[in-house]
Amino acid sequence: MDPAERWVSASDLADYAYCPRSHYYRRHPPDGGPSPGSVDRSRYGTRYHARELGAERRRDRHASGYAAALAVGFLVAAGGLAWLLLR
Numbered sequence: 001m002d003p004a005e006r007w008v009s010a011s012d013l014a015d016y017a018y019c020p021r022s023h024y025y026r027r028h029p030p031d032g033g034p035s036p037g038s039v040d041r042s043r044y045g046t047r048y049h050a051r052e053l054g055a056e057r058r059r060d061r062h063a064s065g066y067a068a069a070l071a072v073g074f075l076v077a078a079g080g081l082a083w084l085l086l087r
Contacts (some may be wrong), residue, residue, distance in 0.1 A: 016023040034042070 012023070015026065
């Protein structure tokens with residue numbers, strides 16, 4: 001066994017944790033190269049994951065605004081209910 005193959009890098013661990021199947025194919029590419037359909041699926045998957053990551057970042061960035069809007073809505077609803085009951 002080649003000594004370089006005994007070591008595992010952090011990027012190998014991250015790649016495996018993200019998608020074990022992708023990690024396997026990166027480490028063991030097929031003999032004839034990728035099939036034409038797999039290249040298209042890989043491009044689609046890359047775009048999909050980039051889009052989802054962007055959406056997740058937007059949700060994280062706006063989370064405090066959503067929480068504040070929810071708190072204000074709750075206070076307005078509680079005030080309206082108290083006004084109706086104490087009238």
